[in-house]
Amino acid sequence: MQNTPEIKQFIAENADLFWYIPENEKQNISHEVLVEFILNYGDMAQIKQLFRLIGLKTAASVFFSMKDRKIGNFYPEIHNFFSLYFKRHA
Secondary structure, eight states: OOOOOHHHHHHHGGGGGGGTTTTGGGGGOOHHHHHHHHHHOOOHHHHHHHHHOOHHHHHHHHHHHHHHHHOOOOOOOHHHHHHHHHHHHH
């Protein structure tokens, strides 16, 4: 899925969270990477903005569709919190 201009702007505003991704590739990161990094490293305002941009149901779908290897990339407390949150609200 290609990122909308709004998502690209959001990525640019939060580029420091995607520190290891080369600058020329940041605008085209996948929703999986976007959800992973914002949930792990973002603050509440950034998480709310992510949900406004891609939708709560899309964020939950991306979160739950990640393979076991990807789930290991979440901090355990983040994975637990958002598992419960998405099950209740999405």
